[in-house]
Amino acid sequence: MLELRSCSNLVNSSRRLVPLVTYSGLSAITLPKSRFYSQPSALEVQGTSDSRSDNILDELKQRGLVSQVSQPESFLRTKLNGNDKIKLYCGVDPTAQSLHLGNLVPLMVLLHFYVKGHDIVTVIGGATGKVGDPSGRKTERDVMENDIRQSNVASISQQLQRFFKNGLEYYRNRCALTEDVPSGKYTPRNNFNWWKDIKMLDFLADFGRHIRVQSMLARDSISSRLQTKNGLGFNEFTYQVLQAYDFYHLYKEENVTIQVGGNDQWGNITAGIDLINRIQPIKNKGLPFGITVPLLTTATGEKFGKSAGNAVFIDPSINTAYDVYQFFYNTLDADVPKFLKIFTFLNSSEIKKIVETHIKSPSLRYGQTLLAKEVTDMLYGVGSGSDSEALSNIIFGRYDGTLSAAKLVDLCKKARILQYADREIDLIKxxxxxxxxxxxxxxxKLSQGSVYLHHSKSKVNENISNLAPFLIDDRVLILRIGKQKCFIIEMR
Ligand SMILES: Nc1ncnc2c1ncn2[C@@H]1O[C@H](COP(=O)(O)OP(=O)(O)OP(=O)(O)O)[C@@H](O)[C@H]1O
Ligand SMILES: N[C@@H](Cc1ccc(O)cc1)C(=O)O
Incomplete structure (x- = not known):
């Protein structure tokens, strides 16, 4: 069954089971009753460059993907304007089974660099995940069992790989006619691999004096927690040192010079920059930089993520392409231009045209449809967007009868919503x-007139023992109960 307003998926996040997708209440962008449209300003839709060879930092800024850039920005611009390949990294801690849409914001920055030929590194926090990042949190994290963390490391590593593979394919598919630039190299790393060999005494002797306690105490993640009754543990206090060393390690060993993260990572990123800058001998590699992205928030201002319990996970075993399509299809009108810029590779004039068409008749959800299709293609593979659109049309009663039963079965199986029934069953049963x-x-339900059969939505008021006349290709039945429920059933 597809309960249009209910939530079914659960994930084990730090040993808590939390709901994943509630189409009706997941966030501000899914509440149909409070939908409104504010016409985007000219600035909102100008953005994204058409030529794609323009300065990448400006393009990212225009897309709303940059919150802070470490100084001196002019040096960073010079670096980005040169012909050299750049290597950037972003880290994720294995605090849940899956990446979520909030995590994708910094990863989109990496994807922009990657498709344009720069090298990217992802760090999964096999070591840092044991300690727990206090950034952006009011309370200490629950302890996570080792086996859960390791399993999270494995699944997130796969998701990262998939994200860059599908993202590149999506980009090439969208832009193949206009450019043919080879991508950069993608290197996945797990910081446990270097932390497992570091001895505490050696670390303190070699790095201790380069890490200044005043700066550590001044970072938001620490100072804000010091003002609370419970304060914070030494593990959380030292977290920034671990992430700082990761940046130093990747800078020294792999020539990574830019770290990207959400804005809550600013303190950890600058801790790394400070550490690298204090260690003189490797300065010849050029200055290290940090770029943060704005945090994607709900209408109530909460960070969209695991801690707030409102994450939309992108692992296909948790949310199907159709789930994610549906999530973006429910975007508030006012968020459509913003999300088109952040989560797609559509350029500024394409986005402008979409928005212009959309505002003429917002109820048709033209902008949401394109947004949902693009993002689904990018995350789940090219083609999954149109498949999800076709399924959504059926479920929401816009099916024109052109799909074969075989295709319907295939789409519903992929979306994990296909039901089965015996051909001999009568309607009441x-x-x-x-x-x-x-x-x-x-x-x-029948006598109230809330049951409809077939894509032609024939209303039925009484029991029917032979459902054959209502089947598509003598195989599939579409059954609706009221406005909320739609079932697609393969009769066997
Ligand atoms: N809502 C968001 N918007 C933008 N970036 C985000 C968002 N949520 C997470 N990120 C970024 O994704 C990266 C990985 O974050 P992380 O794995 O800690 O996820 P998280 O949801 O922030 O986890 P937690 O809620 O447990 O702190 C970080 O750079 C983080 O800032
Ligand atoms: N601290 C980051 C994850 C991370 C881990 C290790 C790093 O080197 C970088 C980033 C977060 O919690 O979001």
Missing amino acids: LICKLVNCSVSEARR
């Missing part, structure tokens, strides 16, 4: 089975 209700309840 089928309703009881699908909505888990009594015979009298099923009869009531």
Whole structure:
């Protein structure tokens, strides 16, 4: 069954089971009742460069993907304007089974560099995940069992790989006609691999004096927690040292010169820059830089992520392409231009045209449809966007009858919503089975006129023992109960 307003997926995040997708209440962008449209300003839609060879930093800024850049920015610009390949990294801690849409914001920055030929590194925090980043948190994290963390490391590593593979394919598909630039190299790393060999005494002797306690205490993540009753543990206090050393290590060993992260990572990123700058012998590699992205927040201003329990996870075993399509399809009108810039590779004139068409008739959801299709293609592979659109059209009653039963079965299987029933079943028994209700309840639904069959939405008021005339290609039945429920059933 596809309960249009309910939430079904759960994930184990730090040993808590939290709901993943509630189409009705997941965030500000999914509440149809409070939808409104504010016309985007000219600035909002100008943005993204058409030529793609323009300064990448400006393009990222125009897309709303830059919050802070470490100084001196003019040096960073010179570096980016040169012909040399640049190597950048972004880290993720394995605090859940899956990446979520908030994590994708800094990863989109990496993807922009990657498709333009720069090298990128991702760090999964096999070591840092044991300690717990206090950034942006009001309270200490729950302890995570080793085996859960290791399993999270494995699944997030796969998701990262998939993100860059699908992202590159999506970019090439979208831009193949206009340019043919080879991508950079993608290197996945796990910081446990260098931390496991570091001895505490050696670390303190070699690096201790380069890490200044005043600066550590001044960082927001620490100072804000010191003002709370419980303060924070030494583990959380030292977290910034671990991330600082990661940057130093990658700078020294792999020539990584830019770290990217969400704005809550500013303190940790600058801790790394400070450490590298204090260690003289490697300065010949050029200055290290940091770029942060704005945090994607809900309408109430909460960071969209695991800690707030409102994350939309992108692991296909948790959310299907159709789930993610549906999430973006429910974007608030006012967020459409913003999300098109952040989460797609559409250029400024394409976005401008989409928005202009959209505002003529917002209720048609033209902007949301394109946004949902693009993002789904990027995350789940080219083609999954149109497949999800086709399925959404069926479920929301816009099906024109052109899809074969075989294609319908395939789409519904991928979306994990296909139901099965015996061909001999009568309608009342089928309703009881699908909505888990009594015979009298099923009869009531029929007599109230809330049951519809077939894509032509034929209303039925009484039991039907032979459902064959309503089947598509003598195989698939579409059954609706009221406005909220739609079932697609393969009759066997
Ligand atoms: N809502 C968001 N908007 C932009 N960036 C985000 C968002 N959520 C996370 N990030 C960024 O993604 C990267 C990885 O974050 P992390 O793995 O800690 O996820 P998280 O959701 O922030 O986790 P937690 O809530 O447990 O702190 C960091 O750079 C972080 O700043
Ligand atoms: N501290 C980052 C994850 C991270 C881990 C290691 C790094 O080297 C960089 C970033 C976060 O919690 O979001």
